[in-house]
Amino acid sequence: MKKLGLTGGIATGKSTACEYFTQAGAVVFDCDACVWELYQCREVLDKVKALFGEGAVTEEGELNRPWMRKVVFGDERKKQKLQDLIHPMVRKECLARMAEAEHTSSASLFIADVPLLFEGGFDFGQDANLVVAVSRKTQVQRLIMRSGFDDATVHAILEAQLPISHKVKCADVVLWNEGPKFVLKSQIERFIEDLRS
Numbered sequence: 669m670k671k672l673g674l675t676g677g678i679a680t681g682k683s684t685a686c687e688y689f690t691q692a693g694a695v696v697f698d699c700d701a702c703v704w705e706l707y708q709c710r711e712v713l714d715k716v717k718a719l720f721g722e723g724a725v726t727e728e729g730e731l732n733r734p735w736m737r738k739v740v741f742g743d744e745r746k747k748q749k750l751q752d753l754i755h756p757m758v759r760k761e762c763l764a765r766m767a768e769a770e771h772t773s774s775a776s777l778f779i780a781d782v783p784l785l786f787e788g789g790f791d792f793g794q795d796a797n798l799v800v801a802v803s804r805k806t807q808v809q810r811l812i813m814r815s816g817f818d819d820a821t822v823h824a825i826l827e828a829q830l831p832i833s834h835k836v837k838c839a840d841v842v843l844w845n846e847g848p849k850f851v852l853k854s855q856i857e858r859f860i861e862d863l864r865s
């Protein structure tokens with residue numbers, strides 16, 4: 669089974685690319701989804717509350733995402749504290765999912781969608797790394813269209829990530845997602861064909 673890391677910046681199209689990889693038969697591990705699941709766990713939420721205070725959790729007992737975004741993306745040290753808590757758990761889940769796929773699945777491709785693949789040095793023994801890239805202008809447009817974040821939040825998140833141009837330099841393969849979705853899809857189909865040949 670070939671193992672690939674997939675990354676990009678926020679809203680560059682990682683999840684969209686992974687959807688196409690899944691359609692093509694790959695097993696995909698999504699770090700963001702894993703983080704969402706971890707926050708469903710009371711023990712994890714209690715740890716987040718212990719680190720950041722009562723404001724981290726809503727009255728309904730869920731993670732207060734807008735509050736956390738403000739705290740974490742405005743302060744490098746606090747962001748690091750959250751990452752130190754969450755990343756080891758995500759990596760553990762990723763390795764477990766990969767081991768399970770190797771034993772139970774006939775898929776020939778395992779892909780981990782890791783937003784901070786290069787920032788965090790996320791190593792799960794992958795054979796190569798893919799980057800889904802767009803121009804900064806398109807990235808900001810798609811991010812605002814999807815999330816409605818204000819300019820300050822967009823700026824803070826982008827500041828917390830390596831520039832796409834840097835990620836492109838670290839990539840083994842770049843999927844250029846500036847055009848319509850079907851163009852991304854056909855790049856992925858061609859990439860998979862090349863792997864098979």
Ligand SMILES: CC(C)(COP(=O)(O)OP(=O)(O)OC[C@H]1O[C@@H](n2cnc3c(N)ncnc32)[C@H](O)[C@@H]1O)[C@@H](O)C(=O)NCCC(=O)NCCS
Nearest residue numbers: 677678699700703733736737740750751754758783828829
């Ligand atoms: C701060 C949190 C609560 C904000 O939640 P929100 O719903 O807005 O974002 P979500 O988790 O869906 O992530 C969306 C995107 O934000 C970006 N992002 C998330 N965490 C980080 C981070 N620590 N540094 C830079 N960018 C990040 C990524 O591009 C990611 O794809 C959340 O992002 C979080 O817990 N981050 C820390 C965990 C982490 O590092 N996750 C990244 C994958 S392991």
Ligand SMILES: Nc1ncnc2c1ncn2[C@@H]1O[C@H](COP(=O)(O)OP(=O)(O)OP(=O)(O)O)[C@@H](O)[C@H]1O
Nearest residue numbers: 677678679680681682683684810814845847848849
């Ligand atoms: N080629 C494209 N053309 C137009 N819109 C696109 C294209 N690719 C992705 N999008 C849209 O841009 C937004 C971001 O895409 P997607 O969720 O795949 O990015 P992401 O990198 O996974 O984001 P995040 O970092 O938040 O996890 C979505 O609304 C998606 O539908």
